[in-house]
Amino acid sequence: MSTFGTLFRVTTYGESHCASVGAIIDGCPPGLPLDSQDVQTQLSRRRPGQSNLTTPRDEKDLVHLQSGIEHGITLGTPIGLLVKNEDQRPRDYSETDLYPRPSHADWTYLEKYGVKASSGGGRSSARETIGRVAAGAIAEKYLKLTHGIEIVAFVSSVGKVKLPSTVSSPSQASSEDDDIVEDSLSPEFVNLLKTVTRAQVDAHLTRCPHPETAERMTKRIIRAKEAQDSIGGTVTCVIRGVPSGLGEPVFDKLEAKLGHAMLSIPATKGFEIGSGFRGTEVPGSKHNDPFVSKADGSLGTSTNWSGGIQGGISNGEDIYFRVGFKSPATISQAQETVQYDGTSGTLAARGRHDPCVVPRAVPIVEAMASLVIIDQLLIQNARKTASSLLPTITTLPPTMVKPASSA
Amino acid sequence: MSTFGTLFRVTTYGESHCASVGAIIDGCPPGLPLDSQDVQTQLSRRRPGQSNLTTPRDEKDLVHLQSGIEHGITLGTPIGLLVKNEDQRPRDYSETDLYPRPSHADWTYLEKYGVKASSGGGRSSARETIGRVAAGAIAEKYLKLTHGIEIVAFVSSVGKVKLPSTVSSPSQASSEDDDIVEDSLSPEFVNLLKTVTRAQVDAHLTRCPHPETAERMTKRIIRAKEAQDSIGGTVTCVIRGVPSGLGEPVFDKLEAKLGHAMLSIPATKGFEIGSGFRGTEVPGSKHNDPFVSKADGSLGTSTNWSGGIQGGISNGEDIYFRVGFKSPATISQAQETVQYDGTSGTLAARGRHDPCVVPRAVPIVEAMASLVIIDQLLIQNARKTASSLLPTITTLPPTMVKPASSA
């Protein structure tokens, strides 16, 4: 449904042509300094009309905070917010309304609800993501301020144009089935994950922080646009500074919650954490991340194939994952398909459309990541505080208990 | 936490060396014929000791149903069930307990809870999945009996040995950035998805229904075993016969729930639905699934890049997805790592371990798929029944309303 989260919850409403889209954020920690600008910054990164790579509509998307804040401080009560829709009228009937758009949500919404919005796929509209981004901006302000957590997403591929990330080392393969080529992350990409900033990401319109690849991505998108076609891509996201211990096995493992969150974003087709699908091909002896002793005496790992999560629980290393977005379904070129009533015909979609959504998806991925992390942090806080009040355990073998000094 | 589902819910308990592992299944439709054998069949497919490809322990894993059933019929009340652990004693201390196993959950469990089970990663044990498989067996019995829904998972890769699935057709590429090679599913693989049965899957110990590939997989696993190493793989799952309309946008889209479910299974690193990451590289004009009129007058699609889900809602086509499992963390060969206290050393794991988990993961993937589908089916049933009682809508343009005859 339209609520996400357990202790930090966002509930959203709104579709393309209604009065407004908005959200209620419940469970925000009280005492957080917050104003509209904190939210607007990410909303503006999400909105259309930022360049000729995205849809030319130039919506303002100004956020109006309604409640839960006084004198710039959150009260701990629900934060209501909304963004007005510029065009609030239900759409006029059009010849193209006879057709459900292929691979769009027109038909499935009608199947599910029996009615559908005049605008087509109803809540499948990209405007639905405004509430997510607004809520995420609030969450990440808290995470940054209290834990120094940094969440940075970037475009890692557009079609087959990919930001280079791995190096291959042929192993001592000898037969057909022995073709082991171990793909490690390249030192450059490891460094990128450790240091990349939003400013670097925004330096190029495609939001790829690798200038040479960004140029090639731009060309790929323009080519799709010129062909009245579309192209997909992937967004990679890194979360730095997450404390160890987040994630609630067995069903709410941290990667399961992140996967759920990402796969709820429109147009997503895949999610992988850490080594991901590539990791299925690397033997355990290589894939395992050896522990090392860190400067502060705590443990870390020397490699990070795990992507910062082991057993569904964060281990303090950087969390990174990749999300795949399909090529947008709405294209201007003619498509052979059938009408709702089964009549064959040709649909040529009206209007202007994003030939590629991944640049605009970057703040949405960041927002959903923020929402997962803050919720898991609050839940783990509850447990940790509760346990800290119990007497010291003296009856367990020492290897079964975390030393108090490392609490 | 340890509960999954909204209307059809499973809650599980148990780790490696406690008295038993078990589950409570709440919300099962009353009136379903059910006995132990329905559950045991899938449990036996999951248990270790089935072949020399898996761990040699030969646990019986006999299920004991406790409640919610009389005379072989479900009462609608919670079904309690348990499977006894053969070795119920907390483990003895061992030298290797000084080390958190690399990429295992020993350390993160200790970080999260402050204490951990003597067996190491506690609930990260594979025995935790028994409750899932039992619950899934109940769900799938209902789905099969009432809707003819078939859920079949199989091993699609072990390391780099892959069941062939795509054909590539070079397009009219002309420049470096134009290297479009469109990867479609091969007719053979499309046919496999449409017809594959559990009997075919189980015909080979690797649970790959493509004999030639299965042979190569076997060799790959044996090679890992001989090297005291491990290897990962992927499981593909197809769900046939799902009615249109399942999935609860915007946060509980069907692929988001499936992704959540799959990524909660131990050792998973990735999830992709339909065309998945491959789909990010295919232009919209090709990736879109055109609608066609089916024999019964309803709409279907001629291709299925979407994987049976559009806008987060099932469209009646086959749902298929792929799950990536990393190479098992527990290996017998020596690993350089550090102890809990930071001391460097060498860990050589005790015991015997699965060199590859994907064959045993097959029924677990099927179980989690069943749990998602039945829960979403119940939720959509609630809506559909509720709407069916409302008066016929006469005030909306015809393209906004589903014709009553197609209800």
Add this chain to the structure above:
Amino acid sequence: MSTFGTLFRVTTYGESHCASVGAIIDGCPPGLPLDSQDVQTQLSRRRPGQSNLTTPRDEKDLVHLQSGIEHGITLGTPIGLLVKNEDQRPRDYSETDLYPRPSHADWTYLEKYGVKASSGGGRSSARETIGRVAAGAIAEKYLKLTHGIEIVAFVSSVGKVKLPSTVSSPSQASSEDDDIVEDSLSPEFVNLLKTVTRAQVDAHLTRCPHPETAERMTKRIIRAKEAQDSIGGTVTCVIRGVPSGLGEPVFDKLEAKLGHAMLSIPATKGFEIGSGFRGTEVPGSKHNDPFVSKADGSLGTSTNWSGGIQGGISNGEDIYFRVGFKSPATISQAQETVQYDGTSGTLAARGRHDPCVVPRAVPIVEAMASLVIIDQLLIQNARKTASSLLPTITTLPPTMVKPASSA
């Protein structure tokens, strides 16, 4: 938190002096005819300024529907709505702000959140209930239209002035402990429960449908007002036409959900269903409701001490319950108390206040009742539809199975 419901959910936001108060209603059945007036009617019954018995502020409380509806039909997607606050500025500092108001939420909000709204008790403001009433109006429109369910609440007492409801029949008591006086509902009150309408309730400003008692209630309220004091009361609510089978044992029994809903309304101190606390004094032989055969062949009960619920599940008889509201905490007369810093002093509350809230509580009680019933109806619909698809049960003794004809 601020979300209520499982399949039909309302989430609210807003306090006294923020920009607006509002709600998101998620899970409304699609296809329901709905416009602002449906919601406004109940909001207007709730708003202050309706008479000299309530607070003299005359707020407009006009609802603005934002989403989820087109051409007067619900789409099944979330319905956003809001009501603007007339005075949106945080309040100025006042001498009385040094004092937490006795029995108000000023102090506990500060203890809980560490910060509080300038208006005092934040979300404990009566304006918080606007979102509930709006959501309830939508729910009850559905219930009325599809099931003919009628929900009518009325004021049953103000202070010690009580709408007469019982008759006592002394039993053959013989000793001190044998003082059994069996209090049955009077035929007049039973008839009132069966027939009372909102028009009858609204015919008197106190919302008591018993004119003579209503007069006495008015006097009691005026006396409290003149004494710069306040007085409490009770609201009785009847729900007619609820189908049998609603309620989800064991934790979500229908009375438990109703109790939860009612006790979440500001100023409530008690809840009783059917015979309630009175029923604890009546022997089982009298308290039991004998079954009778109804005209349509189904079973009913000849008495209704149960209040329409047995074993946590509705039995098709009228559901009735009573909710106790304490005397409002905010009074104008001086009170000896202490400041936040512990300094003793005298607080004389500023402003004008309701001397008695029960007349305005009537639509709030109705709203919360609607929200419980629709949610439970949807959940039971899911189960019933699911079960109806299963094969006829032939293996159970006949008394364990509901005959198909009575489905």
Add this chain to the structure above:
Amino acid sequence: MSTFGTLFRVTTYGESHCASVGAIIDGCPPGLPLDSQDVQTQLSRRRPGQSNLTTPRDEKDLVHLQSGIEHGITLGTPIGLLVKNEDQRPRDYSETDLYPRPSHADWTYLEKYGVKASSGGGRSSARETIGRVAAGAIAEKYLKLTHGIEIVAFVSSVGKVKLPSTVSSPSQASSEDDDIVEDSLSPEFVNLLKTVTRAQVDAHLTRCPHPETAERMTKRIIRAKEAQDSIGGTVTCVIRGVPSGLGEPVFDKLEAKLGHAMLSIPATKGFEIGSGFRGTEVPGSKHNDPFVSKADGSLGTSTNWSGGIQGGISNGEDIYFRVGFKSPATISQAQETVQYDGTSGTLAARGRHDPCVVPRAVPIVEAMASLVIIDQLLIQNARKTASSLLPTITTLPPTMVKPASSA
């Protein structure tokens, strides 16, 4: 359904004649010393056969802990537990099975589920409460150990035999509507709430800690038993030592959660907190609890009409509430009623039954109270820890911020 709680959750299973009844407790703070005896103590207080006042079956009700504990310490993972049913066979058919027992759950279970257990009302069996009591015992061990919280319930009435609790002081009444008699709690009862122990409660078989009243209650129960009848009563519960700040407005206020919990116990008909329904008759000037400065510098209240909760949030004073239990529906004397098929007749119930359930309800009320308090404590812990990491607020007027020293 059969799960209760958000962060500390219990899920139960089992009915009268299945293999066992049991529960899974999820979210228990790790590091808690716990063994079977902690649970058994409360289970034994709940079990039948304790005296000739209750049902003569003498079930052992021995608990078997399955998981989540090693070496007597909780691991933070789910705790599975079960109690075997002595008679595990589905019941034989009996003449009385033709009749749904009046005011029992036989008929509503059949209406809801379409099938029912041979034992009649399925989960409405008192054995269902075993899982609650076991879970509550774990919760209260934590609450006692870490916060010194004491939860004591006792029987406050049986039929019309009541533990004396109030004193009345006639006010300056002058007319019919002025009949104000202010009922305050008597000093003796206030003292009882402050000091009563479980040992005092258990000193008499009726579990009423007022010996003279306990004697009269015994006689009343025996009289009901001799008449083959039954009688109801009330249980009062006090929770001492709860920190301020618990409860989650607006829908999950502390009294709403307590009410939900109590009204989910079989046979309950009413719940009131603090002054309850009596408080509706007391003017605000008297009902308000003035604040006073406590020895430790914090604020308290000089009276406690509120019952320890204001605005849905605990204020640090004792929480007390009262729960009404109807007279048991199952009685041995003949009742005129109809069969499932509508045939009139006379039902004389088989077997032996509790003539009065309130003595055995005492530990169940305590258990549900424990479950509510620990869950709310964990949730508030999460918020408080989160807020404590934020910078000191300098931009709010001082009366809007809790001084850091009082944190």
